[in-house]
Every structure is written in C-alpha cells, then in structure tokens.
Amino acid sequence: MEKQLLTLTVNGQPYELYINPKTLLVEVIRDHIGLTGTKRGCSTVSCGSCTVMLNGMAVKSCSILAMQAEGAQVTTIEGLEQTGELAPIQKAFIDHGAFQCGFCTSGMIMTAQALLDENPNPTEWEIREGIEGNICRCTGYNSIVRAIDATAKGNYKEV
Amino acid sequence: MSYKCPVCKKEWKDSLQVARHMFGTGDKPHKEWVDEQGKDKGFTFIDLMIEQATTPGNKSYVTLAEIIEKAQSSL
Amino acid sequence: MIIEGKFTVKAPIKKLWDTLFDMEALAACLPGAEKIEKIDDTTYDATIKQKVGVVKVKMKGRQVLTKVDAPTHLEMEGEAEDITKLGRLKDKVTMDLKEIGGGEVEISYAVDVSMGGKLAMFGDRILRAKSKEVEKEFTKNLQEKLKGIT
Amino acid sequence: MTTTSLATTKFTVINTHVHNIDGVAKVTGRATYTFDVKLPNMLYGKILRSPHPHAKILKIDYSKALEFPGVVGVVTGKEDTLGVKQGIWRRYQDLCDEQILPLDKVRYIGEPVAAVAALTEDIAEQALDLIEVDYEVLPAVYEPMDAIKKEAPEIHEGFERNINVTRHIEWGDVDEAFEEAEYIREDWFKVGGQHHVSMETRAAVSDYTPDGKLTIYHSNQSPYYLQALMAGVLGMREGDVRVISHYVGGAFGGKFELDGAIFCSAVLSKKLKRPVKIIYTREEDFIASKRRTPMFYYVRTGVKKDGTFLAREAKVFTNGGAYTGMGATALYLTGFFHSFPYRWRGYRYDGYRVYTNTLPSTSMRGFGAPQAMFTSEQQIEWIAADLGLDPIEMRRKNSHYPGYEVPGQARIESCGIDQCYDEIQKWIKEKGKLPENRAIGISACGFMTGGIFNWFDTPYAFSAAMVTINQDGTVELYVGAQDMGQGSNTTLAIICAETLGVKMEDIKLHASDTDHCPPDLGAWGSRQTLMTGNAVKMAAEDAKKQLLEFAYAHAHIVSKTGLNIVYDLDIKDRWVHNVARPERGVDYSELVKIALRGKEGQKIVGRGFYTPHRKGMISPAYSYMLQGVEVEIDEETGKIRLIDSLTAHDCGQPINHLGLIGQLEGAFSMAAGYGYLEYMPFEDGQLMNPNLVDYKMIRATEMPPTAVAEIDTYEPEGPYGAKEAGEGLTNPTAAAIGNAIFHRFGVQMKENPIRPEMILNALKEKKEQKKSGKKNK
C-alpha cells in the first residue's frame, strides 16, 4: 500500500509523516511520534482512554484516521504540562485521588480539560455528562467529579 | 475412636469427615474404592455425589460414612 | 438463535415439493443464492451472497438432508463459512408442508442457526430481520416459478 | 469495639491526606504500562484462537503463514510447548489442567491454538488467516446443570460428569438444627458471571536472550507467581526469569494466572531469540481471559420465629468453564462467606465446580463472596418479611462479634458490624418517607484480609520487605507486593514512613521487579495491607532499631534519668528524640550519618517478613460492612437508577485515606454493575458481547453518591490495626439492589444482573398469581 503524507502539529511540534492511510490517529500519536501517554482501551469509541484534543475539541483518537487529522493541532496528555508545571486539572487529580490504575487517566484528564475549556463553571451533572464517554474501572468516578469541580472552582490555579 | 480413609489411610475422629475427604479428593483410587463398595448396592461414587448435590440434607455422606465405618475392621 | 416462520404458496403440494428439490429452480428463488450443487442424493453445496448495508458476506457451505418424508416434511443440517473468513454458521432446518385448502400449501420452517466469528456479534440482530425479508422475496419468487410450471 | 492505646496514637502519616506516590507519573502520561513497552528489534505476536467450543485438533499447517512476508515465526502446541500444562494450584497437579497451546484438543471458543510473530501487528494478524487447522468438532456443553448429566460430553479425561472440584464445609449438627427450626425457606438462585474489564487489556513483552535469561514485562498481580509459573512451564530456573510489571492498568483478580499473552510471547521469544510483544484486543480480552464464576445456588435456611438463625445448607454448582485456574478457591470461599457475617448453629455447604465449554471462571474481586451475598442477603430479607421482623434487627441479633469463632474455620478478632447496623438505621431514618418509585435495600457482609491457604506451595514467607537507608536519610523500600492501581505502593510507603518516623517524600519504593524485590504472594484476597504491611512494618522497625542504637553516641539526646535508650528513643517526622522529653533530639539524617560511620560504612538494612500463623483456615482477619442503597425503579419500563448509598464499613485502622475512599467508591461501581448491568450472554459457547459497546458498565452518570461511615476498630493482627478495605465492598451491592426491588414491588429477583425485562416479567407473574389466587378463592 502506498504511503501518504500527513502533516499535523502535536503539542505545538509540527510533524511530517508518511503513513499507511489506514493508520489511526492513536497509532500515529503512540507508535510514530512515541507519545505513549495516550492509551487505547476498546477501539469501539466506548471507553475514552484514547481521548486527545483536536483543534481544542475532545475526540477519541482510536476511531479517527490519522489522515482525517491532516493539518490539525493535536494536544495529548504530554502537552498539558506547561514549562514543567502540572496543569491545575492534573494537580486536582492527584489531590483528590482521582485515579487508581491510571490507564484511563490520560483520556479522562483530556476530556475534563476540554470540558472546562468549553464550560468553565459546570454543574455536577454537567461534569458527569461531560465524562460519560470515559470508562474508569477503578475509581467509581466520584473522586474524578470532585477533582474537576475543584479545578473549576479555581482551587488549583497557579498563583 | 478414629476412622481411617480406606485409600490413603489418613485419620479423622469422625467417619463423616472421612466421607467428606473422599468426596473432596475425588481422585481415581478414592473413586474406585467407592465404586467397588457400591457394586452390589447399586451406586457409584458419582451417583452419590450428584445425589448429595441435588437433594437437601446429607444423605450421601451418611451412606458413605456408614460404609467407611464398616470397612474399618479390615484396614 | 431460532428463526421461525410460515408462508403460504398457491400450488399443488407435490409440485411444490419437486420445485424445492430442483436445485436450479430453488437457487433462482432464493435471494442471493449463486449456486446450489447436488453432490449426492442428500448432500448439496451452496454459495449464497448477502449484503447488509456496507457489509457483504459470501457464504459457502454444505447442507445435508437428514430426514425426508415427501412431500410434507424435511430436515437438514449444514455448515457454511464466509469466503473472507468473517465468520461461520451452522444451521439445522426443519420444514413442513401442509395443504390448507383452496389449493394452498402452508410452508412452515424453523431454522436454528448458530454463528461464529465477527458475524455472530454483528449478525444476530440483522440476520433475524433479514430473514423476514428473504422469506418475503423467496415466497414471491417461488410463486412466480410455480406459475411457470403449472 | 476493641481499641488499644496504639489505635489512638496520633499518627504523623497514617490516615492523613497523603497523595498517591505514583500520582505524577499517572496524571502526566509518564507511567509506562506493558502496553507501552517497546524494545529494540521487537516483534509483534498474534494468537490464533479456536472457533469451536469443543474440538479435537487433527492437524495444523502453518507453512503458508511462514511464507508470508514479514512473518518471523510460528509456535504450536505440538511442536513447541508439547502439551505442557499449567495451573496456579501448584500443590495439586490434577488441577493444573490448562495447556495454553493445546496439543490435542480445544475446550472453548477463543482458546489459543497457535501464535505468530511478525514485524508488525498487522502482518501477524494477516498471517493468522493463513494457518490451516483441521478440527474434529465434538459435542459441547455450556451449563453446569447440563454438564453433570450422564449423557454430557467429557471435557477433561477422568473427570466424570465433568465435576472438576468439590468443596465441603460443615459445622454443628445441621439436621438437628433444621429440626428445631420453626420456619424454613429454600430458594434457587442463578448468579451471573462478570468480566474484570481492566482498562489495560492483557499484554506481555517477552525478551529471551541467548544467554538463557528471560525478561518478561507483564501487567499482573503477582510478579513472583508469574516468575515461578513461567519458569515451571518453560523448564527454566526461577532465577533466570525476571518479571517486571511497573504499572498495571487494572487487574481485579483477573491478572494473576498465566494468560495467552505472556505464555505465547515467551514461547515465541524463546524460539526466535527476539523480544515479542502481544497485546490482546478488547475482544480477545473478553473471550480468552477469565471471568467471575457464574453459579447456581440452592439455599435452605432454618430459623426460629423470633428470627434466631439456626441452620443453613447451601448447594452450589459453579460454571467453571474449560479450566481450573483459581476457580477452586472461589468455590471454597463462596461457601465460607455464604455463612457471613452470621452465627449458625449448623452450617453445611456442598460446592461443585463443573467444567463446561465456556471460557474459564476464576477469581474476581470478592472471590466468590458477591455470588454468596446475592443469594444470602436477599433470602434473609425475605425471611424477615415472611416472619414480619425488622430485617436490620434480625441481622443484628445473629451477627458475629469480636472473639466469635466460626467453628473450625476462623476466629474473629475485630468486628464492627454492630455499629454498622446503627449507622444504616440512622441513615434510613433520616431519609424519611421516600417518593413512591423509590426504595431502600440493604445488605451486610464480611470479607477476608488475605488468604492463609498455601496452594501455591511456596517455600518463602507470604510477604517480605527490606528497608535500606541512604546517607542523606532517603529510604529505599523493597517489597514484592504489586500495585495494580489499588494504591498499595502508597499504603506500604505510608507504613514505612510512619514506622521509621520520616516523611513520605523520603521513601522510594521498589516493587514489581523480581530481580530486585523480595518474593511476595502479590495482590489478591486483600492481603497486601495486612501481610506486606506487617513485613514493611517489621523491616522499618528493624532499621529504626539499628539506627537508634547509634543515638546513644549522641549525648544530648540521652536521658540522664537512665531510661533504656533504645526503646525509649523514637523518631517522628524526621526528629530523633527521647520519648519522655521530645524536645531533646537530633535530626534524623544526622543520625543516619552517625550510624553509617559507626557501622564502618555499612548501610542500614532492615528486614521484615510475615506469614500468618494459627489464624484458622481462611484469613488472619475479617472486615465487616453494611450497605444501604436507595434505588429508583420505573414501574412501566423496569429501569433502575441508583439514587444514593451509604456504606458503613469496618476496615480496622485506615492507613491510606485517599486510597481507602477510592477503593470503596470503585468497588461500589463494580458491584452495582454486577447487580444490574454487567451481563455475559453466550450462544452456543460464544460470548455475544465481547466489546464495550454491548457490555454495559457503570459510567459517571450512573454513579450515585457513595458516602462512607467508617467504623473504627483495631485489628490486632494487622499493621497499626489495619485490615481489608475495598475488595469486600464488591459483595453487598447486588443484593442491596435486589432487596430494594423487593421492598418496592414485593418481587424476588433470583438472578443477576437484574435487567429491566426481568423486573417486568416478575411483576407480570405476580399480577397473574394474584389474579388466579383471587379466582381460586
């Protein structure tokens, strides 16, 4: 199969790659670029472990062809930290114990960040609806909801 | 008195306990011994076990315990 | 999974029975049937193509008649596999023909299908629904065919 | 409540707000799981699986696959593994019945048949289609009640009627106690399976090098088990196998046996001398891993009219699937916990594990107890209703208490169930009258804190730990325990920090690598906090004692009153001081330097180990809990919504506060899923929903508030009084939901998951019975 050229920007870094067009976005991020923070849990758009931001929107990278992201700005979990400082949402996750095994955490945090970007003051129900596309088998979600809520309230903003 | 397992000679105070041990172990020698005892009485190891499993009470264990008791003298 | 149904066809029962056993005629009636080949008196090989939306399946398999009481009852069993290995199916078919007056024959069938592979998950719901459609078309075609014969 | 002065000691680290020590790695994507491991020259493996539930393998021809460009090697049972069998019950060879690559026969759909290694995953997958296998399909059987029939096909040779294992528990004179009973009730239940659904599917990377050493990266619950088992099946020495499992993406009881990923990757790597990585797809993870054991449960219970429990008899058939795995333990534990948390004058349990041609059943969080509680706690509720008694008071009067002995089985030390009843009663009272479509269901239970049984036949202590101290005061803690997400690393670091008197940030924990950590049975049966915790405490105490011996050299912290300096000195929060005069002291890191000089440069090394002794047959300690769940049910559609919940929970002294809350909430979500969502339907041996679209699990929108009332007890056997937390909570919820439905509609749900259709059918049946009842009158 003839490879095709893909250009995209991941965490501010531009990439030019030749890929088999059937390559999924998650495969480009993990295998070609090497950012393994993004996970893959189901491949059926169900679990949200592979969530990244594409032009600022949360999407599930397991069900998008990398070619469909041509020219896009992709942000992964590795792109959340700014100059060595954890993002407020990351601090909140640690402080609330909003993860256990950590496998869903990257996707969960990316979904949460996108939610807060769009709706800085969500109600508890809006938070729950917002992360409904992410499965966490460990925590039972309530600590995650508390962490997102606390972030929205500004508890983890840099001074 | 104590009761011996007719196959592996382990001892228990209670013959019911020996019966439980025989069912629980369930390997070939234990099975064969029970099958041998049941030949003329018309039961097999597995018959007893299924009966124990599907009917209330403890009948199969009691049956086996009695046989074990009787067999003690020849051990 | 068991798919059951019945339909009526206006034709003499004997004729109907013969048509069902005339493989060429049967293949012409059965939607998607590409080929039905008689191997011996009780064994038939068939290739059937079906399409559901974007998914195309081509099943190749063998059916064996296990019980035949002409012209009222037949049972068969078979297996088929998709040629691109999407899945397999096993089936057991029972078919009864009954004259119900007015020159009509009621054909009732029960198909016990088990599917394996990708088809099992994707196919369960669709196969059931599709069977109704296939039955409708089959009845129509059969009726046409019988007209030609009688 | 048993309390000692220790329980009231003010801790500096224990039960404070301590962050998970893996937090930064996990929230930044730095944590690398097996899933992420990439080694130079690595190949990718794929497994060819059986499409048949039961078949003889006549011939495997993989020549075409080998010719496929990019394929490097193929392994089969006949040529490479030669029918070597594995099982985790090492002491009982009979029960080591699983050939991961079968020689002659497959027994369930999805069973590995051969494995391919290729340059890419894609190539390996394409090559699978080129392997030709001739099968002779055999008749198959899927349900235990069919499999024990005379005419059923034999799945394993020599296991008549497919009975794999039997277990019996009995105490008291059961029949006599039944005779005394004034009310007897019997019910049959069908309790479902459940999949672990760890977010990280099974994955392994094996790297066999020409010097005969094998390194395996594998997400699992016990690196030591895997090391020992892999050495066994590959004919290697344990010491030549290294298992690394740094981060585990969830396990829940499903990752401590050998699986196809680890076995096939290792066999391929050994053959090809290159690293081989195998990752299961979600579908493979569903069909070819294991599951919670489905059971048929017969329960007969005899009580007095005043609600005094007398006798209980249970007969259980479990759907064991094709192989034993940990299933035999689940069979015993379900029988044991079926008696919990109550006192029975006579109790008898007959459990039969039956082989079927479905995927094997094994341990899963709760280990047989969720099944037991679903049946027991509902039947108890019905008995209370039949007799017109208060279900909580009836439970209370029959419950365990501290010092109670489960005859011949276990001695209960700490037990806070009585206070649990108070908390739930208060909660229900505060709720007042509920809207018409809602009801509350409760369920009690207890659970073990680690297993005593040594079926693995290890010569090592059950747990071990080592503590060394660096010259700057930082501490290296080595444990063989495994953190699979439950937070045990943090808990053990807390125990170490508290015992040694240092801060959390001083502790560097090393785990999950058999080359560098002491052997430990790993993470199962809620054992690590107590067992590894005890070992860590002992190791830290050992190190501390060695340090304090050198404190004597420091005149200003020695009391002039002649106190015994070793035992009356202490370290807290990095301050080495005289207990009687805490202001007199020296900085801990200074003491470390003194000690190093004093020991001629030898590092301080503290050692600890733990194996339970004289603690009965099951476990060194038991936790207790009572849960109340408020449920809304739509009468017309049968839809269930969980509105609220409270769990009163006695877990001894909490150690890791954040971790504890997380465990309790997480267990609730899994248990609620078991109650009404998670369903594993099979058709002709094929799992019909092996994906996360059709396998429904609780999501954020389904999760109710999960308040916890912590009942403080002190468990003398546990470190600082701690015992189990988090696993036991998977037990009560399904029954609590069932009981809520019972209170709402008066219908009895004898099967789980309780799906809307079942509720409506039960309601319909009830209406019809009422109608025909009226007519008869």
Add this chain to the structure above:
Amino acid sequence: MIHDFTYLKPSSLKEALTMLEEHKDDCKVICGGQSLLIIMRQGLLVTDYLIDIKHIKELDYIQFDAKAGLKIGATTTHHTIETSDVIKKNYPVLVAMENKLASIQVRNWGTIGGNLAHGDPSGDPASVLIALKANIKVGNAKGGRTLTLEDFCVDFFETALEEGEIVLEVQVPTPEAKTGATYQKFNLLESDQGMVAAAAAVTLNGGGKCKDVRVVLGNAGPKPVRIKRVEELLRGKGYDEKLFAEAGKIASEDCEPVTDIHASEEHRRHLLGVLTKRMLKQAWEQAKG
C-alpha cells in the same frame, strides 16, 4: 484489521463528487466515520478508496429562516447542532436528542450527514427528524435531488443513496404554531445507544384538538418506523390520557423490533408502547404551551 485503501481528500464538494463519479463502487465516503471504522476494523468492509468529505466547509452550515425552515449541511457536527442558538430556540427536541446521542467526544467528531448515511436504525437523528417532517438533499456529479427522510431510510444500514451520491443537506420545515415535539430513548446508561426510542410531534389547532401528529419509533425495525395508525387515531381528538395509552398499544403492535442480547422482541414492543404513550403526552403538553 482494517484492509488497505487509498485515502482521498477532495478540497471542494465538486471535487468530491467528481471523485465519487470516478471510483463509483470502489469507494466509500467517510464523514466522521466513527461507526464506519468499527465495521472496517472488523474486516467487514473492504474498499479501494475512502473519500473524506468531513472537512468540506461548503457543507458545514446551519441556516434558519422562518419561511424556509432549517437547513443543516451534511458535515455539521452533532455538537455544533446541539449548541446552535437558532436550533435551541426553534427545535429544542433536536438539541435534546443530540445531547444524548453519544459521548461528547463522539458528538464533537460525528456529523449529521454521516449519521444519516450510515442507516443504523438505532441512530437517534433519523426518528426525530422524520417526526419533524424533514427532507434530505442528496446529490452526485450530475445534480441533486431531495426526498423525504422517511423515504431515504430503506433498511438495516441501507439508505436510498445511489452509487456516486452523497448526503448534502437536511431540511426541517419550521414547526407550525402550537407544535410540541419530544424524543426519548430507553437505555440503562445515559447517552448510550437506545434499546428502543420514540419520537412524537403533535400540532394542535385553535380549539386544542390534534391537527397533525407523527409518531416515529427508533430501533423498532430495519429503519425508523412511523406508526400511521396512531396518527389516524389521534387526528381531530382532544387531550385524553386514555387515548395515549391506546396509542401506545397500537405502537407496540405495529413496530417490528427483533430480539437481541439486550432485550427480547416482546420487551421491546412493551417499551415502545410505554415510550409512545409518554412522548405523545409530553409533546401534547408542550404544544398546549
């Protein structure tokens, strides 16, 4: 495993249609494609060319005009629809439906055109849109045609799209005054695919009697099922809960659901009856204002 294909990214609608014309039955259109990729990964779909139209800006629009009604371009995402002010104001039922269609990630990426062209009878938009009397505009290189959405849905995963044709636009007429429209699906997880679903639209006349009504059921057959007997029953009648119950009964008779692992046919019929009753009542109350 996904079979190999060549990915084509036309830069305009015209180019897309030319490509379609050129590759005809060797190609498949992707417009979001989250469901399509699941099928492709299973190996159930093989195609030589995949033509991506999602980025075509010409088809990404929402237009509203009280006279002409609502026009939604095919590449408009679900999330754009649910956050559109004009839709919120004039078609609240569409917002409610889109909001529960799937998780936010899926709504962010999935498009209305892709959803309808997929032809999944459990898809939410089709039932609601049919209840709202929507039309759909499709076209190929030779030109376009407009048909009712009801006619567009043909069978399980099958639509009236012919080779070389793509969905261009969904058109929804402006609801008459005194119209209420509702939609609900039955599921155990919020925003999960529905086991079944029902949409109802009720328009009342000046006297508060039913002037017009539509009931459309989702996942109740090979395509959205319109229950015309109910529509006949209700026309000209006044608000009457007994009538809604009767409508529910008819709906459960006239639908054609199938059994699967999630629910039996019988249970589905029952649920469809309950949902029909509830949706009609709610729609009617909404129409009353």
